[in-house]
Amino acid sequence: MKKKIAILFGGKSTEHEVSRVSAASVLRNIDISKYDVYPIGITKAGEWLEYKGSIDKIENGEWEKDEFYKVQDGQKLLFDKGVEVVFPVLHGLCGEDGTVQGLCRLLDIPCVGPNVMSSAVCMDKVYTKYVLEHFEIKQADYVIVTSAKYDKEKDAIIEQIETKLGYDVFIKPSNSGSSVGITKAHNREELIEGLIEALKYDRKILVEKAINAREVEVAVLGNDNPIAAVPGEILPAKEFYDYEAKYEDAESRLLIPADMKDNELEEVRELAIKIYSALDCAGMARVDFLVDKDTNEIYLNEVNTIPGFTKISMYPKMWEAAGKAYKDLITELIELAIERNNN
Incomplete structure (x- = not known):
């Protein structure tokens, strides 16, 4: 008998648009021979809508004008449909920060990805630093x-x-993703402008010393015995990998595996697993590093517990390079959520 899976997308965060594109990719690749799938969109205003229309309209933003049923109570919708697993493809606040994970915990429904505590800590860049x-x-x-x-x-x-x-x-908002609100300052004037910009997105700001570094990312998968995929490297079209370079600039490139020696690749993989375990992550996370171009020292950049799942996103691409097909990755994430909920 097929399991009933709710795919949550959209949300109230600044990453609403990215979430829609990620969710469309998941919906196109999930194994419908195993699962009955219920796409549930959350508008920027926080309304929950059971969506019945074309996946293409999720991606381009027209879904809210299409076939949907508005519900007053999101948790009632999950109960009425008999949802057995929630897959939150919700990047950023009110989705990746422990809020949806807490709702699922209250409803005793398995939820893909880390638990409440891990999600909240990883979402907050400052507290990630404190813990690590x-x-x-x-x-x-x-x-x-x-x-x-x-x-x-x-x-x-x-x-x-x-x-x-x-x-x-x-200069980075502490609770934001997809590089929204992040700027680089080379002088006092740019610092002040960057602080003002970041404070539009969060009351707490992280200012970090810039490292002349390469950006290397590692996809991690699993619960108590996590594994890491082949590390990938970002070759940004701009000075750093901001929102535009990630999603709008075709000149940005992804290199899998990263241009590193075998022993360096293994060191990054082991460090990613150490960080994943230290933060008590489960299901999945993408651990991002900065590798100093002069010294080859490895610095943590951040941890993403609901990484991008778009067609250009590093998380599924790294697993594809490791031999795990996108469809199989989605299935494994769902099974990991069930396993963690039962333990």
Whole structure:
């Protein structure tokens, strides 16, 4: 008998559009011989809609004008349909940060990906740093800025950043993904502009010392015995891999495997698994690193617990390079969610 799987997409975050594209790819590749699939869209306003129409319209954003049924209570919808597993293809806040995972936990429905705690910690770049410092994971030097503190002590904060980090620096909203709101500052004017930009997306900002680095990513899969795929490397079309370079610039390229020696590739894979386990991740995560171009030292960049699943996304591509087909990857993620829920 087929299991009933709810695919959640859209959401209230700044990554709503990316989520739709990822979900469309999942819906096109999920094994319908094994699963009855229920696409459920969440609008930017937070409305839950059971969608009945074309997958293409999810991808291009026209789905909200098509065949759907509005529901007043998302959890009632999951119960009424007898959903057995939730696959949240929801990037960013109110999807990747433990909120949906908590809902599934309350309903006792298996949910693809890490649990509430892991999701929340990995979503918050600052707390990811705090936790992984305990495990002596190498990370770029940083300064934390909050909106309240910036309003009161702007000059002191700028001086602190310049004294501790110098230039260049990256400015990042602590809770955001797909490089939304991230800028690189080469001087004080750009620093101030970057802080103002980042504070549009979060009350807590991470300012990091820029490293002259290559961007290497590792796909990790599993629960208590995770495995890592072949590491991949980002070759951004711009100075760094921002939102435009990720999703809009055809000149950005992905290199799988990364251009590293075999022993270096293995070191990155082992480090990714160590970080995944330290953060108590389950199901899946993509662990992103910065590899210093001069010293080859490896620094953690961030951890994504619901990585992109678009046709150009690194997570499924790295597993394809390791011999795991997209359809089989989706099936394994669903099985991992059931396994974790039963343990």
